[in-house]
Amino acid sequence: MNAPNASGWRPEMGEAGAILPATVSGDHGLNLEEKLIFELAAPGTYGVDFDDADVAPAPALGKFLRKAAPALPGLTEPEVVRHYTRLSRQNYAIDLGPFPLGSCTMKHNPRLNEKVARMAGFADVHPLQPTQTVQGALKVITQLADWLMALTGMPAVAMTPKAGAHGELCGLLCIRAALTARGEERPVVLVPESAHGTNPATAAFAGFRVENIPATEDGRVDVAALTARLGPDIAGVMITNPNTCGLFERDLKTISDAVHAAGGYVYCDGANFNAIVGKVRPGDLGVDAMHINLHKTFSTPHGGGGPGSGPVVLSAALAPFAPLPFATLDADGVAHLVEEGDAHDHGHPNSFGRMTAFHGQMGMFTRALTYILSHGADGLRQVSEDAVLNANYILRELEDVLDAPFAAYGPCMHEALFSDNGMAEGFSTLDIAKGLIDEGFHPMTVYFPLVVHGAMLVEPTETESKAGTDRLIASLRSLAERGRAGDVTLKSAPHYTPRRRVDETLAARKPKLVWKD
Amino acid sequence: MRYLPLTPADRATMLARIGVDNIDALFCDVPAEALQAGPIAGLPAHASEMAVERHMGRLAGENLSAGAAPFFLGAGAYKHHIPASVDHLIQRGEFLTAYTPYQPEIAQGTLQVLFEFQTQVARLLGTDIANASLYDGSTACWEAIAMAHRVTKRKKSILTGGLHPHYVATAQTMARFTDDVLVAQAPVLSGDAEDGAIIAAIDGETSAVVVQYPDILGRIPDLAAIAAAAQAHGALLIAVVTEPVALGLLEAPGALGADIVVGEGQSLGVGLQFGGPYLGLFGCREKFLRQIPGRLCGETLDAEGRRSFVLTLSTREQHIRREKATSNICTNSGLCALAFSIHMSLLGGAGLERLARINHGKAQALAAAVATVPGVSVLNDAYFNEFTVILPKDAREVVDALAERDILGGVPLGRLYAETPALANGLLLTATECTSDEDIAALVAALKEVL
Numbered sequence: 025m026n027a028p029n030a031s032g033w034r035p036e037m038g039e040a041g042a043i044l045p046a047t048v049s050g051d052h053g054l055n056l057e058e059k060l061i062f063e064l065a066a067p068g069t070y071g072v073d074f075d076d077a078d079v080a081p082a083p084a085l086g087k088f089l090r091k092a093a094p095a096l097p098g099l100t101e102p103e104v105v106r107h108y109t110r111l112s113r114q115n116y117a118i119d120l121g122p123f124p125l126g127s128c129t130m131k132h133n134p135r136l137n138e139k140v141a142r143m144a145g146f147a148d149v150h151p152l153q154p155t156q157t158v159q160g161a162l163k164v165i166t167q168l169a170d171w172l173m174a175l176t177g178m179p180a181v182a183m184t185p186k187a188g189a190h191g192e193l194c195g196l197l198c199i200r201a202a203l204t205a206r207g208e209e210r211p212v213v214l215v216p217e218s219a220h221g222t223n224p225a226t227a228a229f230a231g232f233r234v235e236n237i238p239a240t241e242d243g244r245v246d247v248a249a250l251t252a253r254l255g256p257d258i259a260g261v262m263i264t265n266p267n268t269c270g271l272f273e274r275d276l277k278t279i280s281d282a283v284h285a286a287g288g289y290v291y292c293d294g295a296n297f298n299a300i301v302g303k304v305r306p307g308d309l310g311v312d313a314m315h316i317n318l319h320k321t322f323s324t325p326h327g328g329g330g331p332g333s334g335p336v337v338l339s340a341a342l343a344p345f346a347p348l349p350f351a352t353l354d355a356d357g358v359a360h361l362v363e364e365g366d367a368h369d370h371g372h373p374n375s376f377g378r379m380t381a382f383h384g385q386m387g388m389f390t391r392a393l394t395y396i397l398s399h400g401a402d403g404l405r406q407v408s409e410d411a412v413l414n415a416n417y418i419l420r421e422l423e424d425v426l427d428a429p430f431a432a433y434g435p436c437m438h439e440a441l442f443s444d445n446g447m448a449e450g451f452s453t454l455d456i457a458k459g460l461i462d463e464g465f466h467p468m469t470v471y472f473p474l475v476v477h478g479a480m481l482v483e484p485t486e487t488e489s490k491a492g493t494d495r496l497i498a499s500l501r502s503l504a505e506r507g508r509a510g511d512v513t514l515k516s517a518p519h520y521t522p523r524r525r526v527d528e529t530l531a532a533r534k535p536k537l538v539w540k541d
Numbered sequence: 542m543r544y545l546p547l548t549p550a551d552r553a554t555m556l557a558r559i560g561v562d563n564i565d566a567l568f569c570d571v572p573a574e575a576l577q578a579g580p581i582a583g584l585p586a587h588a589s590e591m592a593v594e595r596h597m598g599r600l601a602g603e604n605l606s607a608g609a610a611p612f613f614l615g616a617g618a619y620k621h622h623i624p625a626s627v628d629h630l631i632q633r634g635e636f637l638t639a640y641t642p643y644q645p646e647i648a649q650g651t652l653q654v655l656f657e658f659q660t661q662v663a664r665l666l667g668t669d670i671a672n673a674s675l676y677d678g679s680t681a682c683w684e685a686i687a688m689a690h691r692v693t694k695r696k697k698s699i700l701t702g703g704l705h706p707h708y709v710a711t712a713q714t715m716a717r718f719t720d721d722v723l724v725a726q727a728p729v730l731s732g733d734a735e736d737g738a739i740i741a742a743i744d745g746e747t748s749a750v751v752v753q754y755p756d757i758l759g760r761i762p763d764l765a766a767i768a769a770a771a772q773a774h775g776a777l778l779i780a781v782v783t784e785p786v787a788l789g790l791l792e793a794p795g796a797l798g799a800d801i802v803v804g805e806g807q808s809l810g811v812g813l814q815f816g817g818p819y820l821g822l823f824g825c826r827e828k829f830l831r832q833i834p835g836r837l838c839g840e841t842l843d844a845e846g847r848r849s850f851v852l853t854l855s856t857r858e859q860h861i862r863r864e865k866a867t868s869n870i871c872t873n874s875g876l877c878a879l880a881f882s883i884h885m886s887l888l889g890g891a892g893l894e895r896l897a898r899i900n901h902g903k904a905q906a907l908a909a910a911v912a913t914v915p916g917v918s919v920l921n922d923a924y925f926n927e928f929t930v931i932l933p934k935d936a937r938e939v940v941d942a943l944a945e946r947d948i949l950g951g952v953p954l955g956r957l958y959a960e961t962p963a964l965a966n967g968l969l970l971t972a973t974e975c976t977s978d979e980d981i982a983a984l985v986a987a988l989k990e991v992l
Contacts, residue, residue: 061657061886070892072624074974079898083790084905086761086923090792095664098889105626108654108883112635115650119634132544133638136590142628145601150614151816152952153605154944160603161815174584186676186817187872189859200718225859225869231718234864272570303568308575323544327876328639328651329836331676331818347714364710365959377714381617381679381707381805382816394597400587401580403542409564410547416567417555435559435567458646467644472860489546490555516844518646524844526645531841531853535830537670538660539840 031502055522058110062539065097071104114522115328116466122488122496126439126469126481127220127268129298129320136398137323137391146390151382155361161386162359165351168393172316172335175404176297177305180343182336183350184384188295189222191315191334192262194347194379196230198313198338199260199289201345201376210259210288216245218269218473223262223293232259239475242433243269243441251282260289265306266296266437268473269430270415270481280310289313289342297321298485299412299438302405312339318385322392333388344374349383408438410486414493415440418482421497425504429476438485439469444478448510453478456503458525461518463499542587605947607813611980613907615927615971616757616952617678617705617783618816619808621896622975627810627883631876641872645851646843651875652850655838658882665785665885665893666802667793668824673836674878675821675870678783678805679711682751684823684834684868685779685801686712686721689749691832691867693777696721698749701739702728703756705783706957712751721748728757728958730920730931730967736763740770747776749801754780754794755787757957759921759928759969768798777801784808785822786973787925789890789897801825809888810880820877831857834868896974900926903972910981911970914988920967927971929954933992936968942991948984 050057083089099107116123123130141147149158169181182198185191196213203210213227216237224234235253240246245263261283265273273279280290292306292314298321300306306314318324318333338346349363352370361383362370399407412435419440423431427445430436444453457467457480469481482500484493506514518524547555552564561567568576580586588596607620614620631637635650642648642655655673662671675681686698698716700709700723709725716723724742729735739762743750750771755761768778780794782804794802806820807813823835831854839853859866888896904926908919916933932939936953943950954967972981 058653060653062660065886065889068889068891070889070895071626071887072892072896074895074899079902083898083901084908084921084923085790085901085925088761088791088923090788090790093890093894094788094793096661096885096888096890096893098892099886101624101626101887104883104886105630107886108630108636108879109633111650111653112630112633113650114648114653115635115639116644116647117635118638118640123640125640128640130638130640134544136594138632138637140594140597140601143598143601144606144608145604147812147814148606148608148620149604149815150607150612150620150813150949151618152614152616152956153607153949154941156941157605157944157949158815160600163600163603164597171584175581186680187870189869189871190676190680193869197714197718220871221858221860221863221866222869222871224864225862225866228864228866229715229719229869231720272568274570274572277572277575300568300571302581303577304571304575305577305581309572325637325876326640328636328648328654328879329641329673329875330872331874331877332872333818363956363959365956377717378707378710379680379714380677380711380817381705382677382819385817386815387818390597394593397585397588397593397596398590399542399544401582401584403545403587405577405580406542406545410545410552412567413547413552413555413559413564416559420559434570435561457644461644461647466640466647487544487546490548490551492546521646522649523646523847523849526843526849526851527841528645528851528853531839531851532856535837535854536840537656537830537837537853538663539656 031498031505056110056113058107060539061099061107062097064103064107065099069100070098071101121464122484122492123466124468124482124484124496126270126483127295128469129483129485130326131323131485132487133323133325134395137394140394141387141390159359162351162361164389164393166353166359168389171396172337175301176314176337177307178337179340180338180346182338182346184347184380185315185334185336186380186385187330187332188315188317188334189226191336192222192226193230194336195291195313195315196226197376198342198345200230202342203259205374210257212257213259214250214253214261216263218267218475219262219264220268220293220295227262243271243430244273247275247279250279254282254286254288256287258286258288260291262291262293264293264295266299270436270439270441271430271434272437276309284310295320296438299408301408302401303408312342318388318392323395324388324391331385333385345376347377347379348375407486411438414484414486414488417493418484418497422500425501439481439483441476442480443476447507451507451510453480455514456480456507458517459503459514460499462520465496465499607949610947610949611983612949613951613970613984614949616957616969617805618813619784619971619973620813620975621808621973623810623812624884624887627880630883631880636879642852645849649850652838654879654882656840656850658878659838661882661885662822663824665788666822666824667795668802669827670830671824672833673838674873675823675835676874677817677819677821678803679708681803681821681823682708682781683712683715685803686749686751688801688832688834689777689779690721692829693748693775695746695748697746698723698751699742699747700725700751702726703758703760703762704751704753704781705757708781730964736766739767743770743774743776745774747774749777749779751779751781754782755925759924761923764794764797764799779803784926786897786900789893790901791925795824806881810884811877818874818877820874820881832867835870836873899974903974903976904928907970907972907976907981910985911988914985914992916992926973927969930968930970932966932968935965939991943987946987948987950984
């Protein structure tokens, strides 16, 4: 055990910090302990100065005046700035280093996008202003829509879905509405085993019954099993392409033709569109609907979990059912917002309705359009080529130390898939992931897709340099060697973090979701 | 190509290491007829930072921003002052560019913010617990109806006439696909909310009653009475708050008996943004814990016994339960929740109350001023910062005429209720702390000209 390895890791690099003295503050230099705002605040304090405005002496609130102010802690501005700055330093972020997260795609977030999104003409306009006062905002929507249609080879796009999963819902509701218009009841949607969990959840939310389709040995949809199941009860299929094993579904056109011949529709989960943008148009492969996660392909920031944005491109068959509202540009260059009142007049009488209050994630549209214009058609093509190149480079550099179950079945696309096969007894993917944190990287996607035991999905993206990718490879190689050798220090990783392994079971067994005095 | 670090030499080295001659060899699984030979036709090539900024600046310049004109719009999106420190802090790269906090050891910053946010939201709404946010108020409203269906095993929900019509439309869209039955009442311009009619409609089949507080016309419904009536029939009361600043002065819906309280959090820290991203608030009674949609952050301990935070109860979620999940949502409005939480930390309860008093005072001044315009009458007796006025002619025409004078003069009810002619002359007016006496004077003068 604990033998030195080829990457330079030595046994004495194991457990750290065992003899550190305690401090009264809990702080260790820049290793910060931050109290909750509820523990920092003094009653009645606040950090906003108000104008000495008239405050009406007699409120016109009926009988509903509250008896006491809400029990919320207030802090002064310097306390707030320190609290959140200190908290921010306990986060890993793409500005600090790579997130090699397969199927989640974390790439550099250009600050020009942020600057543009904050222009008053975009950030400070109301969704219900008269349309003649928001022509520029509406043109942002139509320009972005035009790019999305051209890049996907699809004739229509619904811009309002507020995230990828909301986009899936939009696509399936279009399918439901199209079937209803045809007078058909088709209760079943087919979903491959390797699909994102959102796919079956969305199909169920849209009122369909979900049936699984198995994967083949080479990590793709089993075409024979899928076509055998087609019939008059099948509304459609949901396929991810490139798929969650990192591979291109080379039979997608064949599948689409078979599904269409059987009267169904093809939904494509476009989460991994970043690997083919500018190279492949999903419309050419027979797709009827596909959502595009703007943060994944077009670099809008992830923000610690959101907000997202999930426009959905649609085939001619599904376009008539797209949701309201939507923006159009008339021949004379005037932008128009089509809502419930004038959908008929604009030739869109069959919309399935509205799926959110306003026009979608405008703040994400401005960022995505800025990014698209910066790259242009040539740059976007380079984006997908570099992303695919980086992923295949990682696959080739690591396949001798990490099991790569699909490496023999063709190049990977945006992400390289490995498994924990070959690790010492008791060592798993989780140990590699937590060890990667100590190496200064965010862990890769772990235990997904479910079709591979102990899966590790590594996606570098196009914004990593060769030198940076080589550092990631060196770290993964070292960790693989330690996992194979059964290095016990890996079991207690991470060591160099604000918190050691966090007890997730306790949190679920005794849920504590709010702070109490 | 300033975002792409690989050099041509890097690419050649890497292709050689992989063992292929050219990049298209890596796209060999794409059918040849589907692979584009060059960049996709009809789209322009890349542009410099300066050129892109100029283009986007021109588009931004085609909009009349709320801060550049007397501004009186509300109806679910509100213009409030955002302290400079809010935007500064959310732009810190460690927040802005962080991933979903699935690796808690290196995401305690985001996780602690979410735990604080959940506590702030629960206290503001008067509920036991709250989640870590949803997309926006309208989708949160549907999620509440769907949750009431799961809790009560009943499918019929009553949507009151005062509920935002876009929230009604969103719920109706979803209900068509889930076999829920929504009884959507029509809005009426008859003084204060018709709480009696709502109560009379509740029966033993009712899953939930959905009441907006204050409602779309600015009226303040009697939540306690409706809650009692709903609960007497085994139904839930869902309260919808589109203007959380109102809760600085109005009793919290949870304290008045609401079982689920949802809201739009845009007012605090988020900004107008032409409709999104916004922030869905969701709080409820603790007994519904395992039926909540969306993400939850919980307190726990790390291996050394220190207080830590982690995403929890994921057995409700789509990545575990797949088609049996409580919702298909797999994200939240994380950055908007952060902005809300920072703004709320700056305000505290005392600051929120002060802000609410100023809002209400401005609205009273606005109501008194427009009531002096010949032909204009104020509908509401009680209101917070928005109210409805009845004009002598179609309000859409009036608002367009005001826009020609660079005044953004409220939301015409005809825009929200295109198919209800009886509401065409109604205009929803809103005032906030941003509304000046000069703005009010300008509106009154312009109304006198255009009416």
